[in-house]
Amino acid sequence: MPIPSGFSDYQMHDVMENAMATRRFDWGCYVYPASWAWLRDWRKYNRTKKVYDCDPYAEVYQVRENMYAIFTENLNGGGDMWQYLIIGPQRAMLVDTGFGLGNYKALCDTITGGMELIVVNTHYGIDHALGDCWFERIYGHERLAPLLRAQDEHIWDGLFDKSGHHLCVEYDRSALPVFKPFEVIGVPDGYTWDLGPGYEIELIFTGGHTDHHAIYLDKHNRTLLCGDMICSSMTNCASILPRISRGEDPAFTNFPYFRERLAYIISRGNEFDNIFPGHYIMDVDKAVLTDELRAVDAIIANPDAYDFKQDTIGRNGQPRTIRYKNITNFGVITY
């Protein structure tokens, strides 16, 4: 089995019709060819694509009558991200805030026409929650809340090397937000928001990718906005050792726990049709969750039965072995 590493010249230099004010010059992680090709075609040919003057660091696509997918580049070299904006009858909801580059609040207000906005996070990945400080109040699972309350003006420090140079993506540094404290409200599994009469969105706790990861079920659109729970490139959906070293509680990140939550989500499949991950291919049939469950089951049965592995050096300089288990037709789980 070939080990993924590096990029072809074509992957590196094709510009993907970038309409934003960021310019990628390197990749910090492998992007599966199918995901890369999907993203290139989506960005080149989707006719709903818009870049707003108030925030030139985001491409906005309409994916449902009342739902927008906001694409931003990953300033840290990981996979580029999707954030999702849903416009309900009376209120709107934003799921994740990316790195916050550009005037993210103005962008949301422009799209919604200034509606009341509920902002939620799937988890505290720096590619999902560094734009939170644009807003006065952020919601998320109660295990996420303490992490968001610890944010400060240094949260963007890791985006530059020791010489102060950008990692992987060039942009005007003054476009990063000026940090300001915000209110954080932690909610339990099953908490539901009301965007107007009959329009409900429910938080479902997943654990796995982090010990505080949650996803959002839009019951009106029958969609699941699922953060990093699954991704068409590499899904780091559950792991033990790396998470412990980051201070996370392994009771919520291990494979058996994640398996339990994933099976629960699949059992509610009569409530949704398509999933919208936080990276790469989106608007995907829910069947891929069953494919993911099969891969998780295979890992639990025998963690050494990976499809391939890669010996590498982590960003901390320490040697690291990454194991890869294929999710049928939808990337791999890394662990």
Ligand SMILES: [Fe+2]
């Ligand atoms: Fe992510």
